[in-house]
Amino acid sequence: MRILICAGGTGGGIYPALAAATELQALGVAEDDLLWIGAKGEMEETLVRRAGLRLETIPGGPIVGVPLPTRARNALKLARGAVAAGGHLRRFQPDVMFMTGGYVAAPVALAARRQGVPIVIYLPDVEPGSTIRLVVPLARRIAATTDGSQAYVPAEKLVVTGYPVRPDVRAARTLTKAEALATFDLTPARPTLFVFGGSRGARNINRALMAALPALLTQAQIIHVSGELTWPEVEAHAATLPAELRAFYRPYAYLHEEMGAAFRAADLALARAGASMLGECPAFGLPSILVPLTFAWRYQKVNADYLTERGAAVQLVDETLGQTLLPTVQELLFDRERLARMAAAAAALDKPDAAADLARLILAEGNPDPGHPDPGSPDHRAHPSIAREETLC
Ligand SMILES: CC(=O)N[C@H]1[C@@H](OP(=O)(O)OP(=O)(O)OC[C@H]2O[C@@H](n3ccc(=O)[nH]c3=O)[C@H](O)[C@@H]2O)O[C@H](CO)[C@@H](O)[C@@H]1O
Structure with a gap:
């Protein structure tokens, strides 16, 4: 055929x-x-x-x-x-x-x-x-x-x-968390946040994250996929971080097969609400903070609502992300019980x-x-x- x-x-x-x-x-x-x-x-x-x-x-x-x-x-x-x-x-x-x-x-x-x-x-x-x-x-x-x-x-x-989650990404489910973290040379001793903005990256998420890095990197570790477009800005900012913070930050322009290991390594995702969030986070039972792109693309809000209403995600508004990103991540990433409830809700949506x-x-x-x-x-x-x-x- x-x-x-x-x-x-x-x-x-x-x-x-x-x-x-x-x-x-x-x-x-x-x-x-x-x-x-x-x-x-x-x-x-x-x-x-x-x-x-x-x-x-x-x-x-x-x-x-x-x-x-x-x-x-x-x-x-x-x-x-x-x-x-x-x-x-x-x-x-x-x-x-x-x-x-x-x-x-x-x-x-x-x-x-x-x-x-x-x-x-x-x-x-x-x-x-x-x-x-x-x-x-x-x-x-x-x-x-x-x-x-x-x-x-x-x-x-x-x-x-x-x-349909691609098989090379889904395959990372068989990794232990420690193995997935080792892919990025990170430690099981700290909670891990995975930040990305869909396949092209999200400038607003990147900028809000960069502002929050000094506070977050004292207690957590971060895998950050910026997208090719804002990569020069993100790379330059990473170089200005003090060595003791930089040690827990892994910025990338783009990931291919390693996306699966990043999902597996993370305790929480912070991302746009592209359709992949309906499949890839559930495949890894990964809770998420979603920042739907609302201007001209209302589809992302509908996707985000679907996951939020089922307890798998919380939502933030793009326009106020500069103020809300840090307190929301700090509140969620260290609340083990709430993360476990959200993880179970996400995993229940996996097909x-x-x-x-x-x-x-x-x-x-x-x-x-x-x-x-x-x-x-x-x-x-x-x-x-x-x-x-x-x-x-
Ligand atoms: C701005 C825009 O038009 N966004 C739309 C676009 O988003 P976008 O192209 O970002 O689509 P999704 O968020 O659905 O998917 C992104 C895909 O890229 C992969 N990935 C991402 C980053 C990376 O470094 N490596 C990698 O492999 C992810 O694993 C995922 O499979 O299509 C989606 C599906 O119709 C829509 O929901 C979005 O509204």
């Missing part, structure tokens, strides 16, 4: 698709039978090639949240992208298209629909982003992270699989089979002959987690 994957823009769409691609290969899909279409100059160029998958890029650019002249230019690029996508589809002849979002998915989905290729969407956020909203009417099935998405997509298309269930769903939709199922094709009656969620929806 040939499978076309389309995900791009930021890690939030790319990593769940990579997790599904790994499971598809584990279920017998050959590497040559996977083709990824992304946008030129975006994060997928690095991450998909790094994963060893075949990638073709097409022209495109965002048309939401950008000034009018950029929108007009990008609309033209997307039209050229749709033509290029049509060519890739005719050459590759996919049996199914799988997408997770990002502006590049819209022209590819249109081309797929024109050529009669069934479309499966994975919806990372509780509330769908703008591209997914556009494509929902064209899709045959929509896999979702949580049942909260029932409010946004047609029930007959929805299957709740959970968030360990999400990536495998998603891969099986994609295979089922791409299988033209249900009488002769592909390897790994799900029989929903024999697949308790999918069957159960379908009944729920």
Whole structure:
């Protein structure tokens, strides 16, 4: 079976698709039978090639949240992208298209629909982003992270699989805490805070953290992923810290496979509320302080509310983070009982089979002959987690 994957823009769409691609290969899909279409100059160029998958890029650019002249230019690029996508589809002849979002998915989905290729969407956020909203009417099935998405997509298309945490990250669950801490040359004697701002970093979180470092590093230790954009500022600030504080601070621009060890090492996360927080913190039973990005992206607030309402997270407001970060971290990080309650609430949301269930769903939709199922094709009656969620929806 040939499978076309389309995900791009930021890690939030790319990593769940990579997790599904790994499971598809584990279920017998050959590497040559996977083709990824992304946008030129975006994060997928690095991450998909790094994963060893075949990638073709097409022209495109965002048309939401950008000034009018950029929108007009990008609309033209997307039209050229749709033509290029049509060519890739005719050459590759996919049996199914799988997408997770990002502006590049819209022209590819249109081309797929024109050529009669069934479309499966994975919806990372509780509330769908703008591209997914556009494509929902064209899709045959929509896999979702949580049942909260029932409010946004047609029930007959929805299957709740959970968030597909990538296997290399999930594998770090087998490390002991001491082993995970040793990855960062840190000690089990202090509580550990893991700070990051999604796949591109969050300047506001970085700055509020830098201001709080002198107070926090006297008692705690911190793994801090800044994102590439503000890395020079963070690196320069780290160099100004006195040696006795610097010894407990581990700043990085970006982490790849080591993300799993960081989740495992931490007692508490401080992060934006991208969709990955719905899957990765639960996978490690990790409590979090979430600072949703509210300007132009209300999706993060919905994600944060989902975790907060279930006791797995607390929320802070971006605008007042400079005042609230330090007291909130100090209050939580040293309250063992409260952390344990939040950790249990997070772990209860974990869906360990999400990536495998998603891969099986994609295979089922791409299988033209249900009488002769592909390897790994799900029989929903024999697949308790999918069957159960379908009944729920
Ligand atoms: C500004 C913006 O548009 N944000 C959106 C974007 O966020 P963003 O791209 O940040 O997405 P997420 O927070 O969902 O995921 C980030 C992913 O990057 C990985 N990671 C991060 C840092 C690092 O150093 N190494 C690493 O591997 C994380 O493990 C995670 O898998 O897509 C999400 C999913 O649609 C949305 O919820 C966010 O609203």
